[in-house]
Amino acid sequence: MSQKNLIIAFGGASPEHEVSVLTAMQVIAALDESDYTLTPLYITKSGNWLTGQKLLDLSNYKDLNELEASSTRCAFVKDEMGRTLLKEQEKQGLFTKPAAIPVYAVVTAFHGSDGENGSFQGTCEMFNIPYTGSGVLASSVGMNKVKAKQLCVANKIPVTDSLDFFEKNWEDDQATILKEAEMIGYPLIVKPCNLGSSIGVAKANSKDELIDAIETAFRYDAHLLVEEAIQPLMEINCSVLGSSTDCRASVCERPMGASEMLSFQDKYQSGGNAEKGMASADRIIPADISSELTEEIRELAVQTFKTFDASGVARLDFLVNADTKKVYFNEINTIPGSFSFYLWEKSELTFKALIEELVAVAIQNHQAKNGRVRSYQTNLLNEKAAKGIKGLKGLKK
Known part of the structure; x- marks a missing residue:
């Protein structure tokens, strides 16, 4: 496929819907002069799939109802060659056919609930298309804080x-x-x-x-x-980039909040720069901690990333007792706000280069999956059809 159509998927039925929009707009801005052709796939709060050029501009999101009315419904479909297309479901005019865009890869920019929890990832798997970030397993377990802690306990990763x-x-x-x-x-x-x-x-x-x-x-x-609650508390975060077999850790950060526990406002609305998403939060990068503690957290971040079988970019959040310096896993964000680009910029990787690496990992994972046997040739149904419905009785024992 010569044309690299990159689908930017975002929104969704989630309390973090607006945060997802901000992350998607950051991705679109970063790839403005890239070799990719960018196509938005915006999922509304009610679950409608929309596309259209207006969805590429953050200023159009002031009125979501008007934006939805002026956008075009779409869906993934398969063409006669077996390729997955993002196809418009409405004709634009009497002599105009709905656009059908071949999908090179999907950048998943969802946050929370539907979208980050493995549901959208499962859709991509069903249509056999590359997508950035973790797969169904890591996405679903990472979203469930209880199951995430249970997995950590089973693998001797410290938790509260x-x-x-x-x-x-x-x-x-x-x-x-x-x-x-x-x-x-x-x-x-x-x-x-x-x-x-x-x-x-x-x-x-x-x-x-x-x-x-x-x-x-x-x-x-x-x-x-x-x-x-760990007291006195110090929060330290670290991002990990790559695949579950080949990944690396970023520098660490110490997020700062108005109180000991970071709020939504601390993360996304500090300094009056909500349009910057997680990049607007106050933080110290690199974290003002010892080199020994830094390396301990970076190693634990990589270990946890691999334990979850994560992929793409994730942010690992840790709780540290400020007195004893004991470290506890808090959570894994399999699609972190702003893709944690602010950590990778300090690790000498631009936002554009970060997204391009995410797409490269997605393509690599997709090719590896399709290099395996994905079907089994058998004449089972032919045999059962010859015997009729009675022949099914002995199928399962």
Whole structure:
């Protein structure tokens, strides 16, 4: 395929919808003078797939309803040659056919819930197209904070003490859950299991605050995580780039917030530069920590990236006891805000070069997958068809 049509996929039904739009706009700006032809694939909050040139300009997102009305619905389809196309579903005029764009690769710029949790990645797998970032497994496990911690425990990656429960458990036996939480000890951190960007996250210093935090978090997710709060706390993040067999770590950062625990506002709206996404947050890069602690965290970041079978670029967030310097895994972001380009710029890699490497890894992973046997030649159905429906009775035993 001579023309390199790069699909920028973003939006989605997620509380982090707007953050995803910001990341996508940063990608589009970075690739403005690249060899790729850029095509937006914007998924609305209600789940509609849209494309169109207006979607490439951030200023058009001031009125989402008007933008949706002036954009064109689209979908992945297969042509007669077996290629995947992004095809418009509406004709633009009486004598105009809907555009059908061959897909070279997809840049996934989703954040949270649908899009980062493996669902969109599964769609790409079904259509056998290259896509940036982690696959279905790492995406889904990475989004689920409980399963992520369980995977870390199984692989001897240090995590904080915690408990998790569902809304039904809370309704049936609130007293037992509160008792188990208090055994961990205040202060406690309450988190929705399947969200990011600090949405729904709160710190509780008493039973009343804990109950309030739990009730608030249930507005976002039916599965919650309550874990010990490290004190005094220092947060250190590190990005990892590559594949699960060949990857490298960036410099570390120490994010700064208005309070000890970073909020959504700290991450995306500090300094009045919300259009810069995660790049607007206050941070110290490289992190002002010892070289020994830096290397420990970078090595742990690579180990964790490989444990999750991650790919592309991810940001690994760690909690550090500022006194003892003990490090704990906090979470993995398989599609980090702004693709953590601000960490790679400090590692002498431009945003454009970062995206180009992500696409290269996606193509490499896709070629490796398609180099394996993906079907099994058999005449099973022919045999069963000859025997009729009765011949199916002995198929499974």
